[in-house]
Amino acid sequence: MMKNLYLNPCTFFIFLFVMSYGQEDKKVIAKIEHSTVENQMKLKATVTNNTAIYKELNYLLVSIKKGGAGNLSNNRQSGKFSINPNEVKVLSEISVNLDKKDALKAFLYIKDEETQKLVAKDSLEFNNDWFKKKAGRVEEDAVFELKGLTIDETKSKIGKDFYDLFYMQYSQLPDKSNAPVTISELPVRGTSSQINIEIEDKVIYSFMTNPSEDYLKEQLAGSLKYIKEFNARKNLIKNEFIY
Numbered sequence: 053m054m055k056n057l058y059l060n061p062c063t064f065f066i067f068l069f070v071m072s073y074g075q076e077d078k079k080v081i082a083k084i085e086h087s088t089v090e091n092q093m094k095l096k097a098t099v100t101n102n103t104a105i106y107k108e109l110n111y112l113l114v115s116i117k118k119g120g121a122g123n124l125s126n127n128r129q130s131g132k133f134s135i136n137p138n139e140v141k142v143l144s145e146i147s148v149n150l151d152k153k154d155a156l157k158a159f160l161y162i163k164d165e166e167t168q169k170l171v172a173k174d175s176l177e178f179n180n181d182w183f184k185k186k187a188g189r190v191e192e193d194a195v196f197e198l199k200g201l202t203i204d205e206t207k208s209k210i211g212k213d214f215y216d217l218f219y220m221q222y223s224q225l226p227d228k229s230n231a232p233v234t235i236s237e238l239p240v241r242g243t244s245s246q247i248n249i250e251i252e253d254k255v256i257y258s259f260m261t262n263p264s265e266d267y268l269k270e271q272l273a274g275s276l277k278y279i280k281e282f283n284a285r286k287n288l289i290k291n292e293f294i295y
């Protein structure tokens with residue numbers, strides 16, 4: 053005997069939302085590939101355009117090494133490039149001498165040439181604990197271009213409306229975070245979703261979506277307030293690596 057299947061409406065909406073997440077996987081993807089021969093590490097920055105649109109972008113590749121004696125050095129490469137639909141492109145290569153007691157952090161950022169919004173990122177870390185030991189601070193010019201970057205990982209129209217409000221307000225602030233701010237969106241029960249504001253992979257503020265413009269403006273004010281408090285706490289920490 054065949055059984056009738058019943059699909060809960062809430063489950064159905066969650067299913068549709070998750071489906072939309074999968075459909076939006078077709079985007080620009082940044083990747084830092086690495087290989088090591090003896091003490092020589094090669095970093096290769098690549099980008100993949102999984103969309104059906106020709107794009108003009110620019111990239112920033114930064115590697116920062118801390119030696120066993122505590123000395124810091126950095127290498128930065130950047131430039132403009134274009135990429136066709138479904139194309140994979142090598143952007144840059146960096147070679148770094150890396151001993152067992154050395155630590156390394158590398159960051160790759162891809163920005164839209166016209167809007168200057170961040171569309172993709174990747175990072176790589178080796179012996180990260182070494183950065184937490186007292187060794188002085190990284191030179192400001194090594195991370196200056198990372199300051200004020202934002203990443204849009206929203207999925208719904210409401211999420212994108214909030215991101216646009218956030219970007220317009222945040223880009224005008226004189227004091228921005230040295231680390232990129234990510235606005236992400238996660239599905240929850242029903243038709244709502246949760247917006248997270250993240251810095252350094254830490255969720256510093258979150259809220260449930262609501263189409264009201266006044267509500268979004270209230271959440272924007274809350275987001276900027278918590279970002280300011282987060283940065284103030286970070287500035288109190290001395291001799292800690294900040295990216």
